[in-house]
Amino acid sequence: xxxxxxxxxxxxxxxxxxxxxxxxxxxxxxxxxxxxxxxxxxxxxxxxxxxxxxxxxxxxxxxxxxxxxxxxxxxxxxxxxxxxxxxxxxxxxxxxxxxxxxxxxxxxxxxxxxxxxxxxxxxxxxxxxxxxxxxxxxxxxxxxxxxxxxxxxxxxxxxxxxxxxxxxxxxxxxxxxxxxxxxxxxxxxxxxxxxxxxxxxxxxxxxxxxxxxxxxxxxxxxxxxxxxxxxxxxxxxxxxxxxxxxxxxxxxxxxxxxxxxxxxxxxxxxxxxxxxxxxxxxxxxxxxxxxxxxxxxxxxxxxxxxxxxxxxxxxxxxxxxxxxxxxxxxxxxxxxxxxxxxxxxxxxxxxxxxxxxxxxxxxxxxxxxxxxxxxxxxxxxxxxxxxxxxxxxxxxxxxxxxxxxxxxxxxxxxxxxxxxxxxxxxxxxxxxxxxxxxxxxxxxxxxxxxxxxxxxxxxxxxxxxxxxxxxxxxxxxxxxxxxxxxxxxxxxxxxxxxxxxxxxxxxxxxxxxxxxxxxxxxxxxxxxxxxxxxxxxxxxxxxxxxxxxxxxxxxxxxxxxxxxxxxxxxxxxxxxxxxxxxxxxxxxxxxxxxxxxxxxxxxxxxxxxxxxxxxxxxxxxxxxxxxxxxxxxxxxxxxxxxxxxxxxxxxxxxxxxxxxxxxxxxxxxxxxxxxxx
Amino acid sequence: xxxxxxxxxxxxxxxxxxxxxxxxxxxxxxxxxxxxxxxxxxxxxxxxxxxxxxxxxxxxxxxxxxxxxxxxxxxxxxxxxxxxxxxxxxxxxxxxxxxxxxxxxx
Numbered sequence: 001x002x003x004x005x006x007x008x009x010x011x012x013x014x015x016x017x018x019x020x021x022x023x024x025x026x027x028x029x030x031x032x033x034x035x036x037x038x039x040x041x042x043x044x045x046x047x048x049x050x051x052x053x054x055x056x057x058x059x060x061x062x063x064x065x066x067x068x069x070x071x072x073x074x075x076x077x078x079x080x081x082x083x084x085x086x087x088x089x090x091x092x093x094x095x096x097x098x099x100x101x102x103x104x105x106x107x108x109x110x111x112x113x114x115x116x117x118x119x120x121x122x123x124x125x126x127x128x129x130x131x132x133x134x135x136x137x138x139x140x141x142x143x144x145x146x147x148x149x150x151x152x153x154x155x156x157x158x159x160x161x162x163x164x165x166x167x168x169x170x171x172x173x174x175x176x177x178x179x180x181x182x183x184x185x186x187x188x189x190x191x192x193x194x195x196x197x198x199x200x201x202x203x204x205x206x207x208x209x210x211x212x213x214x215x216x217x218x219x220x221x222x223x224x225x226x227x228x229x230x231x232x233x234x235x236x237x238x239x240x241x242x243x244x245x246x247x248x249x250x251x252x253x254x255x256x257x258x259x260x261x262x263x264x265x266x267x268x269x270x271x272x273x274x275x276x277x278x279x280x281x282x283x284x285x286x287x288x289x290x291x292x293x294x295x296x297x298x299x300x301x302x303x304x305x306x307x308x309x310x311x312x313x314x315x316x317x318x319x320x321x322x323x324x325x326x327x328x329x330x331x332x333x334x335x336x337x338x339x340x341x342x343x344x345x346x347x348x349x350x351x352x353x354x355x356x357x358x359x360x361x362x363x364x365x366x367x368x369x370x371x372x373x374x375x376x377x378x379x380x381x382x383x384x385x386x387x388x389x390x391x392x393x394x395x396x397x398x399x400x401x402x403x404x405x406x407x408x409x410x411x412x413x414x415x416x417x418x419x420x421x422x423x424x425x426x427x428x429x430x431x432x433x434x435x436x437x438x439x440x441x442x443x444x445x446x447x448x449x450x451x452x453x454x455x456x457x458x459x460x461x462x463x464x465x466x467x468x469x470x471x472x473x474x475x476x477x478x479x480x481x482x483x484x485x486x487x488x489x490x491x492x493x494x495x496x497x498x499x500x501x502x503x504x505x506x507x508x509x510x511x512x513x514x515x516x517x518x519x520x521x522x523x524x525x526x527x528x529x530x531x532x533x534x535x536x537x538x539x540x541x542x543x544x545x546x547x548x549x550x551x552x553x554x555x556x557x558x559x560x561x562x563x564x565x566x567x568x569x570x571x572x573x574x575x576x577x578x579x580x581x582x583x584x585x586x587x588x589x590x591x592x593x594x595x596x597x598x599x600x601x602x603x604x605x606x607x608x609x610x611x612x613x614x615x616x617x618x619x620x621x622x623x624x625x626x627x628x629x630x631x632x633x634x635x636x637x638x639x640x641x642x643x644x645x646x647x648x649x650x651x652x653x654x655x656x657x658x659x660x661x662x663x664x665x666x667x668x669x670x671x672x673x674x675x676x677x
Numbered sequence: 678x679x680x681x682x683x684x685x686x687x688x689x690x691x692x693x694x695x696x697x698x699x700x701x702x703x704x705x706x707x708x709x710x711x712x713x714x715x716x717x718x719x720x721x722x723x724x725x726x727x728x729x730x731x732x733x734x735x736x737x738x739x740x741x742x743x744x745x746x747x748x749x750x751x752x753x754x755x756x757x758x759x760x761x762x763x764x765x766x767x768x769x770x771x772x773x774x775x776x777x778x779x780x781x782x783x
Contacts, residue, residue, distance in 0.1 A: 101741060105723055108748045112716045115755055119705050235736025242737050273731050274723035274741055281724035288720060292713065312768060315760055322756045326749045660685035666697060667771045669683065669778055 027177050027383065031376035035177050038377075038384040042214075046195065046388070049206045053199035060424040061672075063200035064131040064403050065306040068674040070205055072313035076320020079304050081208030082396045083110075083295075083325060084215060086168055086356075086389050087455060092329065093362075094355025096336020098250065098345050099277035100270075103336055106278065107329040109288045111322065113295035118318040121296040123311040124474050124665035130672055131306055132400075133299050133466060134408035137473055140657035141481040143417070147408040149488040153465050154299040154404035156492065158435075159442070160458040161300075162397045166443030167451045169390035175352060176360060176383040182444055188387075189440035192395045196402070196432045201307055204395045211392040214385045216324065218363075219331045222378075225366045226338035241337045242268030246344035251276070253345075257558065271340070282542055283627045287456065290631035294459035297466030300400035309674035335359050342366075360386070398439060402431035453504035456629055457496065464634035465492035472642045474665060477658040482649020483642040491638025498630035503623040508613035510622070511606050518603040521565030530556040543633070545624050566600035687781040688774065697770040704762060712755050719748055 027035050057063055070078065088110060095103030129136045134150035166185055173184040195203045230237040241247055248267040252259040254276050259267060270276070278284055295301060305314045339348060339358035342365050351357045363382040367375035406427040411419045419427070469487045472479040499505075536542060536550030564572070573593040580586045615621055664670055688694055722730055722744065730741030 101745075102723075104742075105719060105745050108719055108745060109716065111749065111752050112712065115709070115712045115752060118756055119709050119759060235738050238737045238742075269731075269733075269737060269739075272737060272739055272742055274727060278720070278723070281720055284720040284724070285717060288717060292716065312764070315763060319756050319760050322752060326753060330746070330749060659689040660683075662698075663683075663685050663688045663694065666694070666701070667688075667775050667778070669775055 027376065027379055028370065031373075031380065032177060034377055035380035035383055038380045039387060042210075042384050042388050043191065045210060046191070046203075046207050046391070049210065050195050050199040050203040053203035053206065057198070057200040057202055058425070060131070060407075060421055060428065062202065063425055063428050064303075064399075064407065065672075066201040066205055068307060068309050068672065070202075070307040070313075072308055072316025073320050074205070074209060075304060075308050075313065075317035077212045077324065078205045078208040078307075079301065079317060079321035080324040080328070081210075081212035081215075081392050082300060082304065083321070084212065084328060084389065085165060085393045086172055086386055087164075088329075088332075089215060089389055090172070090356040090359050090386060091354070093332045093335040093339065094348070094352075094358040095277065096332060097339040097343075097348055097358035098355040099254070100247075100251075100337070100340070101272050101274050102277035104329075104333050105274060107332060109291040110295075111326045111329055113291045113293075114318060114322045114325065116292055116296040117301065118315070118322070120471065120475075121302070122305050122314040122318050125302055125470075126305045126308065126311045126314040127665045127668045127671045128474070128661065129302075129306055131303070131407050132403050133302050133470065134404065134412065136302075136470055137484050138412070139473070140654045140661050141473070141484060141651070144413050145481050146484050147412040149485050150466075150469075151404040151408035151413075153461065153488050153492055154408075155401050157297075157299060157458050157462050157466070158397045158401035158404075159438075160454045160461070161298075162394060162401070162439050163442050163446055164451050164454040164458070165390060165394050165397065166439055167446045167449070169387075169394070170443060170447070172356070172386055172390065173383075175357065176379075176386065181447055185440055185443040188391055188394060189436055189443070191391050192398060192439075193433065193436040195391070195395045196398050196436065197429050200428070201303075201399060204392075204399055205307060207388075207395060208392045211385070211388040212324065214388060216328060218382060218385050219328060219335065222338075222359075222363055222366060223331050223334045226334050226342070226362070237334075238272065238337070241341045242271055244268065244341045246346070247271050247340050250340065250345035257560075260558075271337075280627070282632070283629055286627050286629040286632035288631075289635055290456065290459045290463045290629055292463075293467045293635060294461075294463030294631075297462035297470060298459075299404065299462075299466070300396045302470075303396075303400050303403065306672070311668050311671070335362060338362055339365075394439065398432060398435045401435045402428060405435065406431035453499055453502075453628070456504075457499050460495040460499070460630050460634060461492045463631055464495040464638040465489075468635070468638040468642045472639070472646075474661070476643075476646075477655055477662075478646050479642060480646045480649055480651035480654035482651070483644075483646030486645030487638050487642030490641035491634055494637050495630045495634040498625045498627075498634060500618050501620060501624040502628055502630065503626065504628055505616045505618065505620075505623070506610075507616050507620070507622055508610035511610050515603040515606040517565070518599055519565045519567055519607075521568060522563040524562040525560045527559040528554075528556065530554060543626055545622065545626060549626065566596050566603065569596045570600060683778060684781055688778055691774065691781055693770065694774050697767065697774065700770075701767055704759075708755050708759060712752065715751055716748065719745060 056067070059067075061067055088107070092103060092107045092110075095106055097103070125136055128139055132150065133154055134147040137146040137150050166188065169188050170181045170185040173179050173188075174181050179187075195207050199206075227237055230240060242265070245264070248264045248271075251267045251270045252262075255262075255267075255270070262270070305317070308314050308317055336358060339362040343358070343361045345355075348355055348358045348361055351361070360379055360382045363378035364370060364375045367378035369375045406424070410427045410431070411417060411424055415423075465488045468491055469479075469484045472487070473484065531551075531554040533553040534548075534551040537547040541547040541549050570593065573589055573596060577586060577589045577593065580589055723741065730739060730744065732740045734740060734743065
């Protein structure tokens with residue numbers, strides 16, 4: 001993958017990474033009332049849901065698991081609502097609009113992940129579990145030790161994911177309608193707290209269902225409008241995409257010098273071919289592993305399976321979730337390419353370099369454009385869906401973290417499982433408030449920080465720490481407390497440590513170099529002959545900066561003239577502006593000048609921020625671990641740690657209880673029953 | 678709400694449970710391995726077999742796009758196949774064991 005994968009891939013976070021380049025908001029001032037009206041309607045609906053849910057939420061089982069009364073189909077929609085975060089909703093459409101094929105390919109892993117959930121996790125967890133991942137791990141092990149590590153990991157994963165969502169959400173709302181970042185964060189936080197604290201899992205579930213239905217309906221409508229002019233023919237539609245001059249221009253821009261001798265038709269076709277964005281297959285495989293195994297280890301996804309009455313319903317819910325999530329990604333192919341063709345990559349990237357505004361801008365275009373009523377209504381609607389998305393995802397995460405805190409740590413470890421039902425519910429509500437306030441505070445503190453890697457990190461920790469322990473306790477007789485503690489700690493810590501020394505972190509030397517390049521420009525270069533590919537010194541060298549990495553072949557390069565920096569450009573434009581007499585001309589020059597000035601300000605800001613620094617947070621000048629995604633190393637290590645830990649620790653009781661665990665996970669005998677309503 | 682104690686070892690040893698275990702294990706692992714291999718073919722193909730992915734087969738639609746779309750079809754087919762098999766076979770086998778569970782090993 002290129003160095004920008006995470007930055008662009010995980011929208012929510014990406015918005016923050018590229019924080020400075022925002023307009024006052026995509027919605028024009030005169031139409032803002034409409035956005036607020038749509039927001040108001042959606043908030044009113046979710047509040048009504050919460051009010052209704054609160055009346056039915058009294059016991060622990062009702063608070064954490066909605067009384068196990070959610071049907072399979074409902075849970076399927078809720079899973080989709082929980083999973084389709086702003087990252088997939090806006091981010092993937094954005095990636096497709098900027099990079100074509102690679103963006104679409106990127107979405108596949110997010111669906112395939114659910115096969116693991118369906119085949120090995122959902123039903124056993126429903127049969128064995130109660131409220132949390134800790135319950136599953138504690139089944140035949142020392143409850144205090146396993147619940148402690150499970151809760152720690154749940155809180156870690158949720159916090160990473162939550163921070164990315166909060167920061168991304170705040171920036172998203174700011175980008176769309178120009179509400180101040182802090183106000184957005186506090187607003188999202190208070191709403192989400194209301195759902196969780198009063199309505200527990202029932203309100204959270206129905207908020208997620210509402211959001212998923214809105215999202216799917218909005219996407220279907222947009223795709224209909226995009227696709228209908230081509231008689232719903234795939235080749236005809238894509239023919240129009242590759243024939244579009246804006247798309248061809250974007251490809252030419254991405255390819256740079258290599259585009260020199262390509263015809264417009266070839267350039268357009270290139271948009272549908274791989275390699276414009278994802279360039280490191282090893283990194284991609286590493287990310288794929290984290291997705292495929294990490295989703296099944298995500299505490300807020302696992303928790304969803306405790307809300308249905310039976311294992312069969314858990315199965316139905318994954319099938320429905322796969323249908324909705326997969327169908328949605330197929331729709332994004334049209335949303336992304338449609339935005340590239342109709343809106344144009346240049347305009348999309350001018351509002352947000354990560355491409356996250358592709359979907360909203362497409363909606364505005366299809367409704368009739370920037371100055372039309374309907375266009376702005378569409379935009380307002382999509383913005384409101386984005387807002388509902390953030391709140392729904394955040395609510396699910398807060399509930400997962402709060403349940404780990406209250407059920408695993410307070411009730412399980414501190415109270416030794418002897419808490420009255422009333423104490424349990426109070427603990428759950430208090431924990432939700434604590435986690436919620438923490439989320440708001442972290443969100444505000446992290447303003448302007450690069451949190452792009454946090455989503456990938458959450459998946460990597462879930463895949464390296466949670467999944468190996470859950471999987472092996474369910475399927476391996478000899479797995480025991482020693483293995484779970486070792487696997488959880490080693491898997492998670494390795495994943496986090498590798499990311500800390502990876503290219504995800506900020507390296508001041510590189511930032512300073514790039515900033516100087518922007519301000520001072522680049523000197524002219526002479527023509528270079530082609531360079532053959534060089535073999536590396538082994539596979540380790542592809543992962544760690546200890547020896548020589550393989551290098552790809554480079555084609556011959558023509559001599560390049562010097563590129564002016566922003567300083568020089570600003571001076572030229574200023575002179576032009578003074579010389580111009582025509583008003584219209586003045587306006588265009590002024591717009592160009594503003595653009596250059598923005599880039600200049602950003603580079604100068606970077607220079608100031610990193611002046612005198614030479615090393616990253618970890619004291620490195622450049623990344624030591626060369627992949628963005630640690631899964632390739634941390635996942636096998638996590639599994640290995642569980643196996644070695646279990647073999648060294650030895651626990652007769654865990655082995656004796658294997659028969660019970662295995663029979664129960666397969667048959668559902670003694671599974672937690674639904675509460676009758 | 679105390680649950681009656683069960684002789685789990687006896688249920689585990691029951692030939693019907695063993696049959697369920699065997700059937701499920703083979704079927705699930707088969708699907709799991711197939712889906713994983715099929716998924717990783719996509720990034721590998723996109724990185725190392727670009728010439729193949731670029732071949733146009735249906736207007737401008739090339740092998741790469743069809744292969745990526747096939748990933749969705751395959752994922753859905755696997756989900757459908759598993760659910761069909763589980764609903765038709767595994768559930769019935771499990772139900773039979775549940776019905777007799779309290780008698781086993783007594």
